[in-house]
Amino acid sequence: MRAALKAFPIQDALTLCNALAGLGCIALTIADEASAALVLLAFAVVFDSLDGRISRARSADGVFGRELDSLADIVSFGVAPCVLGLSTGGGWPLALSAGAFLLAGIYRLARFNSKPFMGCYEGLPITTAGIIFPAMFLLKFPAWPLAARVAAFLILAAMMASRVTVPKHPFG
Numbered sequence: 001m002r003a004a005l006k007a008f009p010i011q012d013a014l015t016l017c018n019a020l021a022g023l024g025c026i027a028l029t030i031a032d033e034a035s036a037a038l039v040l041l042a043f044a045v046v047f048d049s050l051d052g053r054i055s056r057a058r059s060a061d062g063v064f065g066r067e068l069d070s071l072a073d074i075v076s077f078g079v080a081p082c083v084l085g086l087s088t089g090g091g092w093p094l095a096l097s098a099g100a101f102l103l104a105g106i107y108r109l110a111r112f113n114s115k116p117f118m119g120c121y122e123g124l125p126i127t128t129a130g131i132i133f134p135a136m137f138l139l140k141f142p143a144w145p146l147a148a149r150v151a152a153f154l155i156l157a158a159m160m161a162s163r164v165t166v167p168k169h170p171f172g
Contacts, residue, residue, distance in 0.1 A: 009060060014051035015072045018044045022076025026083045034142070037084060038134045044076035048127055070109040077130030078105040084133065088142040090149055097153035104157035105129065121166040124159035128166070132156065 021044035028037035051069060055061045082098040105126040112121070136152060144152070 009055075009058075009065075011051045011055040011058070011060060011065060012068060014047045014054065015065070015068050018047035018051065018069075019072035019075045021047060022072065022080045025076070025080040029080070029083045029087050032087075034084065034087065034137065037080075038137055041076065041080055041084075041130065041134050044080070045127065045131055048073065048076070048130075066113055070113055073109060073126050073130075074106060077126045077133075078102045081130060081133040084137065085141070085149065085153060088149060090146045093146060093150050094153070097150040097157070100157040101129070101153040101160075104160040108160040119168065121168065123162045123164060124156065124166055126160060129156045129160060 021040045025037040025040040025044065028034070028040060048069070051065075052061075055065055079102065082102050085098050085101075086094060088094070108123045108126055111123070112125075115122075133156075141149065141152070
């Protein structure tokens, strides 16, 4: 057992905690507990930041870790914000814009994983969108008019899919 734990890197465990926090956010949103869901989304941000820092400190950033991180990020910063947003009501217009947000996030992560990191990101990182989204909820996102909620998803989607260079933020 000790050998198995020793062989499982802490940064990968933190990445998996990120995914679990994202899943918890989704479950709490479905249970109509948006405040608690936002707390778990904040934990996902912390886990995502820590896994990257530890990986770099241990000189252990590799292909496996990058792929694992991206899969966790799709759950926490792609699907979870969509479920949160869709919980506010809005029918098909909001569903389509949330779908655009999710697809842009997946596209952005695939683009990131297919190129070497050159010090700046190309397009808004999905994790940054994951930080912006809870802030929108704190600004009463559920009470925003439908057009504003749709626009928020579409603007974030366009920023993720764009080729604009974004400096690495201090949390990652």
